[in-house]
Amino acid sequence: MPKITYVEHGGAEHTVEVPLGSTVMEGARDNGIPGIDADCGGACACSTCHVYVDPAWTGKLPPRDDMEEDMLDFAYEPDPERSRLTCQIKVTPELEGLRVQMPEKQI
Template sequence: MPTVTYVHPDGTKHEVEVPTGKRVMQAAIGAGIDGIVAECGGQAMCATCHVYVESPWADKFPSISEEEDEMLDDTVSPRTEASRLSCQLVVSDDVDGLIVRLPEEQV
């Protein structure tokens, strides 16, 4: 089963085993990870599941959709080239070991 490591702004790390096909946001909520709010429940409509995905992981996910791109413009924490909505990131064996950094704030 792939693992995802969630890194809080203070450097605290939480490693979670995630079944393939599950979204990074769902795994965080299920594991009780603070820092992912997910107000819209994963519909890419609120930007409260914003995370930073660095290389080489970023290249293993599909490109940002137009809808996700628009929502990322409305994040509370600064948008960077590494910004993604975790509700749009589906875990696969290709991303085993994925590291996502959580922003300072979501709302």
């Protein structure tokens, strides 16, 4: 299982193993990591699983689709390059070492 590091807004880091085929959001939820609310349960119908992807990873992830782009308009302080919804990132072996940072708050 790939290890993914979730960084809280205050700097606390949580590195956990996330099962292949799940999403980065499910990895946070299932491991009790604070900062990812995931109110819609992964349906890409809210923006409460918003994160900033570490700059080293922005070009390594699949591109955002139109639905994710639309939902990011509702996120707290989205970044045009680094913002992603974790419910839309499927965990693959290539995500070993991924780092994501939570925003100050989810809205």
